Amino acid sequence: MGDLDRVVVVGASAAGVTTAETLRREGHTAGLVLVGDEKVLPYDRPPLSKQVLAGTWEPERTALRPASAYTDHGIELRLGTPATGLDLARRKVVLSSGEEIGYDGLVIATGTTPRTLPFGHDLGGVHVLRTMDDALALRGDLLRSSSVVVVGAGFLGSEAAAAARRMGLDVTLVDPLPLPLVRQFGDRVATAIAELHEEQGVRLRMGTGVVALHGEGAVSGVELTDGSVLRADIVLVAIGAVPATDWLAGSGVPVDDGVVCDATCKAVDHVYAAGDVARWFNPRFGGLMRVEHRMNATEQGMAVARALLGAPTQFAPTPYFWTDQFDAKIQAHGVFPAEAEMVVAHGSLADRKFVAHYLVDGRVVGVLGWNMARQLLQDRHLITGLA
Structure with missing residues (x-):
């Protein structure tokens, strides 16, 4: 991209922090600004629905880096000042304070915002779970309550239901789909989760x-x-999330279920996207993909930093994600389309210790392991993609 007097990263997320660190590590010595809408240091989100909600981790343990790391790397933090607009022609990001920050390179890493029900969110005891404040408020209510209804049986809802049950609450998990995580993993694994x-x-x-x-x-x-009618002292609404792109309205950045990017994660000239907000063309699987999982945020942040530094490459990862529920650690590599055939390749689904392969037209597109991490690692090379 040529000389970069200043790079602005909007989103103090795992993707945003990784982008900034990689820029410094790989040679960017000029201005570097990290903008975040929360006032706290950037932190990891997966523990919120697990360790933080359960009380096994203190909030400080989720910090991605200590404060000194940003100072040492010359990363200017603008926390508690979310971006509210973008002027592509002038290359300026507008903050909620009214300040405008100019950039030579811009990274959008704003993640997602929770979906809400069209009613009832003004009632006390009704929660979403996205931020640290959300997690601490929910935990506080759970400690004072006896019953919780979790609306939504995806990753977040299922994990939170497990954490609340382990805290001793009466827990009900509600979803219009027939099984928890059925859309993600198909009937057989979803039945075992249920x-x-x-x-x-x-x-x-x-x-x-x-x-x-x-x-x-x-x-x-x-x-x-x-x-x-289910009795509920607490309600957690976990019905998915939408990309945080409202601040880009009218900017000219292409938005359609995320910031639409090419295979190098570039949206428009001088602008890239990384993490949950990015919808990019993944050549390994032959189509646009948006991945709301932690490992992708790190890998994509690194790829975007290198593209900004003049070494763009096609970002073609095999997605990896996991969920912890009760004594189950479920890990998955690849994609899991509804039409895929699931074959248990190792172990036993009945014993809840197995590795399954997901096949489309005879090709392995995803592998899933349930409490069988070592064998899963040996099988992940079988994934061929769809392209």
Whole structure:
């Protein structure tokens, strides 16, 4: 990209921090600004629904780097001042304070924001879980309560339900889909996840939606599409997230379920995207892809930094992600399309210790391991992609 007098990274996320660190490590010596909407130092998000919610980690343990690391690397932090606009022609980022920061290279790493129900979020005891403040507020309410309804049985909802159950609460997990994580892993693994939750005392109300939250001032119940009402001291709404791109409206940056990028993660001249907000062309799988998982944020941040430094390459990773629920550690590499055939290659699904291969037209596109990490690592090379 030529000379970079100043790079601005918008999003004090894992992707944003990795981008900034890689820029410094690989030769960028000029200005470097990291903009974040929260006032705290950048932190890791996966522990929020697991260790922080369960109380096994103090919040400080989630910090991605100590404060000294930013000073030592000459990274200027602008925390608590979210970006509210972008002027591509003038190459300036507008902050909530009204300040404008010029850039020669811009990285968008703003992540996602939680979806909410169209009702009831003004009631006390109704939570989403995205930030550290969210996690601490939810934990505080859980410690004072006896029952929680978790709306949404994806990664976040299933993990939070497991954490709340281990804290001794009466937990009900609600989702309009027939099984937890069925969209992510298919019927067979999802059935095993459902059985695990039920064995641990989580009540499942699958195939059921939410039509209302009851209560005056504070939530007291959750009304389902079948007319039943679940008692609830606490409600966690975990129905997915949307890319945090509102601040880009009218800027000219292409947005469609994320910042749309080419195979090098470039959106437009001088502008790249990394992490949950990026929707880029992955040549390994032959299409646009947006990945909301921690490892991708790190790898993409490194790739974007190198592109800014004049060494762009096609970013073609095999996605990797994991979830911890009760005694289960489920790890996955690749993609898991609905049409894929699942074959248990090692171990036993009934024993909940296995590795499964997911095949499309006879080609392995994903491998999943349940409490079988070593064998999973040996099998991940089998993934061929779809392109």
